[in-house]
Every structure is written in structure tokens, then in C-alpha cells.
Amino acid sequence: MNPKPIELAQNPLLAKGLPALRRARKRAEEIAIRTNTALVQVVDGKVVRVYPKPNGERQRRDAG
Numbered sequence: 001m002n003p004k005p006i007e008l009a010q011n012p013l014l015a016k017g018l019p020a021l022r023r024a025r026k027r028a029e030e031i032a033i034r035t036n037t038a039l040v041q042v043v044d045g046k047v048v049r050v051y052p053k054p055n056g057e058r059q060r061r062d063a064g
Contacts, residue, residue: 006018029052033052033054038050038051039052
């Protein structure tokens with residue numbers, strides 16, 4: 001794996017990928033807050049539900 005930051009990638013599409021993912025995450029959190037639903041993500045190899053709060057905090061629960 002390449003240790004360089006993705007923002008320094010020679011391919012312009014790769015260089016713009018991380019900011020796009022961050023925007024998508026932010027938008028998903030906004031929708032989850034409005035609809036009172038969870039986001040699902042993997043943390044330390046475990047699937048967890050994350051309930052974003054309007055103040056930017058996140059509450060995690062095991063998805064068991």
C-alpha cells in the first residue's frame with residue numbers, strides 16, 4: 001500500500017475522492033438526524049450502528 005496521502009495522488013479522480021467521501025458522510029449524518037435513523041459502519045472489525053446527534057457527536061451501539 002502507498003503511504004502517501006491520497007490528496008497527493010497523481011490521478012486527479014483519486015485526489016478528489018476523499019473530500020467527496022467526507023461530503024457524503026456529512027450528508028448521510030444530516031439525513032440520519034432528520035429521520036432519526038442510524039448509520040451503519042465497521043469499528044474494530046465489528047458492525048455498529050451510529051446515531052449522529054445535531055451537535056456533531058455520535059452514539060454507537062453494537063448491531064448485534
